[in-house]
Amino acid sequence: MATIKDVAALAGVSTGTVSNYLNKTKPVSPETAQKIADAIKQCAYKPNYLAKNLRTKQYNDVGVLLPNFEDNYYIKVLQGIEVVFRDTPYTINLSLSHERKDYEISCIESFARKQICGLIVFTSIPGEWKKYYDTFINRGIPLVLIDRKMEGLESSFVMSDNYATILKITRELTLNGERNLWLLTGPQEYFCESECIRGFENGLAQGEEGKIITSLLTKEDAFRAIVGLSDELREEPPTAIITTSENKAKGIIESLKFLGYCQREIPVITLGEENWNQMTGSMAALATSRPAIKIGSTAASILIEEIENPVLESKNIFFSDSIARENLKNYPLFSAPKGQVVHSSEPLNVLMLDTIQTHALKKIVDNFKETYGIEAKITVVNHQNLLDRIMEEGNSDVIMYDMPWLQTLIQNGLLADLTEFTKESNRYQELFLPRTAELFGQWREKVYGFPFMYALQILYYRKDLFENSENRSRYRRRYRSELLPPTTWKEFNTIAQFFTQNCDSVEWGTSFPAAYPECLAPEIYLRLLSFERNNLIINSSINLFLNNQNVLKAYVAILRLLKYVKPDYRHANDESVVKDFFNGKTAMVITYPPFFNKVALQTNQVIKEEDIGYSEIPGGIPILGGWGLGINSKSSRIEDAYKFIKWACMDNISSYFSVLGGFSAVQKTYQNDELAKLYPWFPLYSAAHRVAKPIVPPLNRQGTVIPQNSVDDIICDRFYEILERETEVHEAIKNTQSDLASLTQG
Structure with a gap:
């Protein structure tokens, strides 16, 4: 240590x-x-903070005061707080007030006796600001409030913008012609609740008053409040009941069912929190998506800043509920009632790549049938044969294609023009990560497909090996630098050499996939992109080979690496290199997360999950790649096929798809805090998207798109000659450039 x-x-x-x-x-x-x-x-x-505390009499305990654990919102806020404090010197002291003044004051006094250095609190006594001021603020102990302000107290404050959320929901309901709306809130002295009331009142139609009911925040109090209004329910039932927490929603729904009502008659709408499980995440007809984990992590980060820098100004931060940014017409509660689903007797034929995403989609394709009454028959083909299959056969209604194939398929007349379909919805452009809609499905201002499978490379490494003190010491002595995840290709090669030659805990530094061009070409392009990083515009994959010096650097980098990789690289593919990593044979692997997840689920892995680290790839510029879904221009069922690609690619199933190991290009998937717990590299993935570059197919002199696989075959065939020692590096590069030049002549 x-x-x-x-x-x-x-x-x-x-x-x-x-x-x-x-x-x-x-x-x-x-x-x-x-x-x-x-x-x-x-x-x-x-x-050693414990020793420091004993020596200096300074304490690193922080207090967290929550109302209860009955409402999942508070649990998720706590998860966000815990994530921030996990790797810090601070220790969380947790207490519950149960919304009682005497309990909260007792908690305050207990925190004071423990000499906490900061406090995060949902207060149930907002009027008792002086108690907090005297006990904490006046003694230089910072305080961060969540949801419930204390007027007169100088402290930071974090909450979700309940006003905007309730305002939008209320307005949408009134625009739908709904009248006699009810709002059931908690105590009005809580700022978060008064904001809901303000949003409700401002959202009502002119002349409408609505009904506002206040009670305590327990489900029992909500139950009592609704049962107490049973006479009004009989005389003029509300068209909807809006409430401010899942806990209250449970009490409302229980009371309505008890009294003989169902949510088709009186839908209950509640403030909720982000969940990937949209169908069972809430009992309510509609639950919103407050970013509870982010609220907690933000409060914790602010508290640490204020502990360590007491002169900082306090902050007021409001987060937007995702429902406030969306078109509510996309939610069944606000859309026109659908007629009965008519089931088609003929299945839709879908041709897809044999990969984990496709198999994940096959597992949930019954949801498509349930939604549209159409059965989908999915046929899978491996990567090497899929393009030929698409070009040869015309029986498939839906086609899955690699992004570089898009223009070739369009020029061959194989993809239907979907532009008019996408004009129906403004969600098409804004739904996906920036650039993906254009790169995966558009050409010459027309739409031919949607992004389906989104992929960037990530470096995975063995944290246990990188953090091992003996390895670090050996590496420092040998290379006079620290053993850290590599940020350049030279560092990557050096670390691979170190683990291959100087570490007894692992056989090889890494594996290298070169079994066929689909594996090898991305490895070559990755290095070329990083060496061409100052060239802001690279028009095509062929242009990458125009700079002879950078091609030579890329080839030399690979050839040097091959001395220190697992020797079977001529037979290694994208999955086998990940298996080597999980089986403890290698210290690092660069791969796409879908391959990583697939192997993780299928392999009895030797490596523990906590021993796996992840980082951006060396060179910092991943290939922006992936697959789209389009419609065969010869299909007689264009409208049904469009329903399928809309279902598969948009946000209807994106959360479920992610849980099963499929990663779409839908933006909000990567903003979901619950999914980020499942896949901690999500933030890295979306950040890398901003610098990633696509490999664009070139044009020949006649302006026709050259199939990307033709370019890849030339590059890789010549590189294989180097590996087989048939050609020297300089000669192979010269021959490659000559072959590519001939290809562009048409």
Whole structure:
């Protein structure tokens, strides 16, 4: 384990300077602070905070005061808080007020006795601001409030914008002609509840008053409140009941069922929280999606900042509920009633790639039949044969295609023009990650398909090996640098060499997939993209080969790497390299998450989940790739086929698809905090999207698109000659460029 002396030596400063930096006892220049911070990261140094606390009598306990655990919203907020504090010196002290004044005051006094250094709180006594001021604020202990403001108290505040959410829901209901709306809220002195009332009142149609009922926030109080209004329910039942928490919704629904009503007659709408399970996430007819985990993590981050920098100004941060940004007409409660689904006797024929996403879709295709009354028969074909199958046969209604194939399929007249279909909805462009709608499905201002399977490469590595003190020490002695996830291809090769030659815990640094062009070509392009990073516009894959110097650098980087990879690279493919990693044979693997997840589910892995780290790929520029779904221009069922690709590609099933290991291009999938817990690399994935570059098929002199597989075959065939020692590197590059030039002549 690294010590303060190791940090000082690496940073080139004294141990006293490091101590001043850590304990903030004396000022340290920004340059020195950065050196120490970098050294701490490189050494994976973790201070002994318990010893420090005993020595300095400073405490790192933080208080978290929640109302209860009955409402899932508070649990998710706590999850967000815990994630932030997990790898810090701070320890969470948790208490529950149960919405009782005496309990909350007792919790306050208990926190004070424990000498907490900061507090996050949902207060149930917003009028008692002076108690908090005297106990905490006046003693320099920062306070972050969630949802419930305390007027007169200078403290940071975080909440979801309940006003905008309730306003939008109420307006939409009134625009649909709904009258006699009810709102059941908690105590009005809670700021979050008063904001709901304000949104409700401003959303009502002119001349409409609606009914506002306040009660405590338990489901029992909600039950009592509705049962107490049973006479009004009989005389003039509300057309909808809006409420402010899942807990209250449970009490309302229970009371309505008890009294003989169902949600078809009186739908219940509630503020909820993000869930991937949209059908069972709530008992209500509609639950909104407050970003509860993000609210908790933001409150925790603010508290840490204010503990460590007491002069910071307090903040007020409001998060938007995702439903406030969406068209409510897309929700069944606000859309026109659908007629009975008429079932078609003939199945829709769908031709798809044999991959985990396709098999995930096959498992849930019954939902398509349930939704549209159309059976879909999915046929899968491997990557090497799919394009030929698409070009040869005309029986499929829906076609799955690799992104570089798009223009070739269009020019061959194989894809139907879907432009008029997409004009029906403004969601088509805004739904997907930036650029994906255009790259996966558009050409010359027309739409031919939707993004279905979205993929970028990620570097996965063995954290246990990278953080092993003996490995770190050996690496430092040998290369005079720290053992960290590589950010350049030179570092990647060096680390692969180290693990192959100097580590007894693993056989090889990495594996390299070169079994066929579909595996090898991306490896070549990845390195070319990083060496061409200053060239902002690369028109096509052929243009990548125009700079002879960068092609040589890329080839040399691969050839050097091959000395330190698992020797079976001529037979290794995208799945086998991941199996090597999970079987403990390699220390690193660069791959697409779908392959990683597929192998993880199928392999009795040797490597524990907690020992796997992830990072951006060396060079920092992944290939923006993936697959789209289009419609065969010869299909006699264009409208039914369009229903299928809309169902498969848009947000109807994107959350379920992700849970099963399929990753779509739908933006909100990567913003869902619950899914980010399942796939911690989601933020990295969406960040890498901003710098990723597509491999664009070139045009010949006649302006016709050259199939990307033709380019890949030329590049890889010549590279295989190098691997087989049939040709020298310079000669192979010259021959490749000559072959590509001939290809462009048409």
